[in-house]
Amino acid sequence: MFTVATMVGLGGFSFWYLDRALASSRRRTMEAREDRLVEFVNAWPNSGSPVPLVRKLQQLTLAIASTDIIQIYDLNGRIVYSSPGPSDLKVPWPNQDCTERCYGLVRQNAHRIRTINHVITLDGQRYRLSLSGKIDEHFDVLNAIRNSYFLVCPLMLLLSVGGGFIVSGRALEPISRINVEAQKIGIQELQRRIPVPETGDELQTLTVTWNQLLERLEIAVERLTQFTSDISHDLSTTITVMMTTAGLALSRDRSPEEYRIALQNINVECEATAELLDTLLAIARADLVHQKIEWKAINLTDLVIEVSQQFQPRAIVKGQTITLQVEDEIWTNGDLSLLRRMTSILLDNAIKYTPESGIVTVSLARRQNSLELRVSDTGIGIPEHAIPRIFDRFYRVEESRTENEESNGLGLAIAKWVVEAHRSTIDVVSKPGQGSTFTVSIPQVAQTEHTDAAYAPLS
Numbered sequence: 001m002f003t004v005a006t007m008v009g010l011g012g013f014s015f016w017y018l019d020r021a022l023a024s025s026r027r028r029t030m031e032a033r034e035d036r037l038v039e040f041v042n043a044w045p046n047s048g049s050p051v052p053l054v055r056k057l058q059q060l061t062l063a064i065a066s067t068d069i070i071q072i073y074d075l076n077g078r079i080v081y082s083s084p085g086p087s088d089l090k091v092p093w094p095n096q097d098c099t100e101r102c103y104g105l106v107r108q109n110a111h112r113i114r115t116i117n118h119v120i121t122l123d124g125q126r127y128r129l130s131l132s133g134k135i136d137e138h139f140d141v142l143n144a145i146r147n148s149y150f151l152v153c154p155l156m157l158l159l160s161v162g163g164g165f166i167v168s169g170r171a172l173e174p175i176s177r178i179n180v181e182a183q184k185i186g187i188q189e190l191q192r193r194i195p196v197p198e199t200g201d202e203l204q205t206l207t208v209t210w211n212q213l214l215e216r217l218e219i220a221v222e223r224l225t226q227f228t229s230d231i232s233h234d235l236s237t238t239i240t241v242m243m244t245t246a247g248l249a250l251s252r253d254r255s256p257e258e259y260r261i262a263l264q265n266i267n268v269e270c271e272a273t274a275e276l277l278d279t280l281l282a283i284a285r286a287d288l289v290h291q292k293i294e295w296k297a298i299n300l301t302d303l304v305i306e307v308s309q310q311f312q313p314r315a316i317v318k319g320q321t322i323t324l325q326v327e328d329e330i331w332t333n334g335d336l337s338l339l340r341r342m343t344s345i346l347l348d349n350a351i352k353y354t355p356e357s358g359i360v361t362v363s364l365a366r367r368q369n370s371l372e373l374r375v376s377d378t379g380i381g382i383p384e385h386a387i388p389r390i391f392d393r394f395y396r397v398e399e400s401r402t403e404n405e406e407s408n409g410l411g412l413a414i415a416k417w418v419v420e421a422h423r424s425t426i427d428v429v430s431k432p433g434q435g436s437t438f439t440v441s442i443p444q445v446a447q448t449e450h451t452d453a454a455y456a457p458l459s
């Protein structure tokens with residue numbers, strides 16, 4: 001609709017403008033012709049006998065060979081001179097005195113004639129000049145243009161509509177392709193990717209972004225599947241052990257001592273399962289995006305000392321030494337139970353993966369813009385290939401598995417979540433056979449005034 005209106009408007013304007021331009025050019029030519037006539041007659045040399053006006057006008061007509069008709073009347077309307085030419089171009093004097101130029105456009109015998117009528121002075125006398133010229137060519141040109149416009153316009157319209165369809169079809173084609181491909185992607189086909197159109201525009205960027213999103217989803221779903229199967233495996237193993245122990249104990253009459261041992265074994269498995277469920281709950285809690293952290297001012301110095309003391313008996317049993325290098329009165333803002341849990345996990349691992357008579361060092365210090373909690377040990381260390389994965393859920397380094405130690409590969413995953421929830425970072429440096437150092441950096445901004453301390457050391 002807009003295109004049609006534009007075409008009609010543009011066509012109308014061009015037609016009107018051309019008409020005006022042609023008319024004004026014709027008018028200027030006729031005015032120039034009149035000026036030349038007056039000048040020609042009045043500038044005639046006066047030497048010798050005077051030349052009659054009619055002769056001068058005849059000379060002029062011969063000299064300029066124009067198709068315009070010149071007619072000169074005296075002021076009483078009697079014809080004085082009329083240039084040769086078809087009689088149907090000779091237009092009568094209008095009903096006006098025309099002391100100023102009178103312009104006219106008349107139709108006569110299927111001709112269109114433009115006229116100038118003017119009272120002029122020739123050889124000192126006043127005459128009426130009537131100039132008339134055919135302008136049929138002018139209208140022929142306009143008609144030809146109008147006709148061609150009527151022919152070309154619908155054609156152009158058809159072309160632009162057709163072209164528009166083709167162009168928009170081509171432009172939308174990649175979108176339809178993306179649509180079709182996207183519909184094929186379900187939870188089972190997350191490895192599929194949308195073909196990236198080489199359009200170099202937003203569409204290409206959008207497709208790349210979608211593919212990145214799919215990649216992240218694929219990894220997340222893979223982890224979740226792995227997580228579920230690991231839990232199922234762990235739980236079913238424990239339940240099988242409990243059922244077998246109970247079944248064996250009940251298969252025949254046993255002494256109270258035998259029943260006690262069986263129940264003890266079942267109790268150990270129950271405790272392990274309870275611990276696993278506890279950890280899973282913590283993970284589920286960590287997964288809640290809107291998990292609410294109970295921010296409080298915490299005396300980190302006291303917390304670290306307290307947790308280290310709790311691990312002291314285990315270290316003694318293993319013949320290990322826990323060394324404390326803790327600066328006084330270090331406070332931070334955070335969730336008390338989460339920070340305690342994170343510190344316990346690091347200490348638990350340090351003791352677990354350090355052989356007898358090893359040393360575990362716990363340090364807490366102020367750095368330029370942060371607080372630094374470090375747990376290092378002289379233990380078995382972590383192979384280089386495993387370092388990027390130790391913070392993944394259920395990841396355990398094969399070589400470090402021990403018969404007697406509890407291990408489910410969830411500790412560091414929880415520790416990392418706690419650290420990130422406190423807008424902090426955790427790093428590890430480790431060498432197999434030499435030991436590992438875990439460093440938690442808490443930004444200075446997390447520190448606060450310690451007026452409403454939430455931490456109360458366990459007695």
Ligand code: ADP
Pocket residue numbers: 345349350353354377379380381382390391395396397398400401406407408409410411412413435436
């Ligand atoms: P878990 O200790 O229950 O297996 P974690 O997530 O706490 O699970 O640790 C993942 C793995 O990282 C452990 O299985 C162990 O191989 C390795 N690891 C963690 N801490 C240490 C450490 N201090 N020394 C050596 N290896 C460690």
